[in-house]
Amino acid sequence: MKSFLECIPCFLSQALRAGRLAGLDDREIKTLLDEVAVMIPSIPMESTPPETGAIIYGKIREITGKHDPFREIKEKNIGEALQLYPRMKEIIRKADDPLLTALRLAIAGNVIDFGVDRAFDLEKDIEKILRQEFAVFDYDIFKEHLRSASSVIYLGDNAGESVFDRILIEEMHKPVTFAVREVPVINDVTRKDAILSGLDQVADIVSSGSTAPGTILRLCSGDFKKSLERADMIISKGQGNYEALSESDLRIFFLLKVKCPVIARDIGVHEEDIILKYKHPDQKS
């Protein structure tokens, strides 16, 4: 998905929010905002929003001098999600359709996102999403592809949410490769976060090579790109990966909660909607 005019004020909002979360003081945040602002005229509107995100979050690493400025907050979120893990497994055990319930829980985990402007209450959001209708629901195709796939590539999104991804992966009963970001970028899941989430017990963890808050193919390693092209099935989690890949030539199942008006418009749904959308090259928008 390309950048829209609405993304421009949002880049500054994201920088402000992330600067605060990373513990920058007001003077440092002003510097960050100034640097992002002067960059705006040179942002190509054809680039995807996470490409600009990569620059913003790179600047935060620079100003904080920390490789992983969101370390503590990510570990807190992973810890909280792990505490919910037994209860979620119990919900799955009692479900009529465990795979579908696991898909819903994976979306519920997608509320743990510091890249968007909204507070979340994890337990309430889980309750809600377990009952919510999907706005796009390509579940039959999903089951069909999953049945015939010999392996699956799962593109991770945020730390904490990664525990919910693990639950879905456990219900898929297939060999899974879980892709993480190459470097810490806001609260996106890295190899370290994936291991803390227990994903190493259920999947191979690989870096996509992307340093952006989304799997931007141009930034991915050659090996990872090849594995995507050859994949039997790709599951893409969250908004950043959607923005990065919605116009690619790959066949992808997008699994996300819509938390931004621009993405809602692009998909043709509303904010707050939950989505399981199969996209293949012939449908390119």
Place this chain on the structure above:
Amino acid sequence: MKSFLECIPCFLSQALRAGRLAGLDDREIKTLLDEVAVMIPSIPMESTPPETGAIIYGKIREITGKHDPFREIKEKNIGEALQLYPRMKEIIRKADDPLLTALRLAIAGNVIDFGVDRAFDLEKDIEKILRQEFAVFDYDIFKEHLRSASSVIYLGDNAGESVFDRILIEEMHKPVTFAVREVPVINDVTRKDAILSGLDQVADIVSSGSTAPGTILRLCSGDFKKSLERADMIISKGQGNYEALSESDLRIFFLLKVKCPVIARDIGVHEEDIILKYKHPDQKS
């Protein structure tokens, strides 16, 4: 009120919204956003937000090539407010405390504001505000000052809202000077809009000299500043005038609906609150 970090993304949101309302195409809006963005590092955080607003809305006049880019939409709002006028007069006629009801109606008119990011439904908002508790309610001091004042200066805010201001002025039974902006700046009330609202029948209309969406003293004419200093009573309407004057040495009654988190924090109230606040120099924050 000085500018806060939150104001920075908001300047770009305001530019985007105003550009759309003024009928700019996407390429022109991108130019506008770029120009506002590169200006950000040079915005002094000690300046009030309407000082930056003045530059943004000046750029919109420049790009549209129109002296009053919001002419049509302002006339539409004034027309709608005038249609409600008889019904509002009827509400006042039946009210236990006509002055207080007129104050509430004047605040209800303050929802007609294109400088903030929210839709409004005028009739619903009137209903709501007629019943809403004030979060700051210096009504006794207001009545006392009004009783002893031989004249009042009333600082106008938006076009359309101006019809509601007229109703309050009619209930004040004092000679009133109604101050308008020097030039059209977003949908702020100008002399022409004030006359369309019928304010010339109940008040002297004067320009403050300000070209900003707020009565910024530095931009006001010498004559107007003198009249403010000598005024028996000043009523300031809306957020822009609050931002411009909250730290001045003048004695002022601020009458507004709070529609922005930064102003809410500055006053110590919540968004959506309605305010009648008396401020005098000894209380300077």
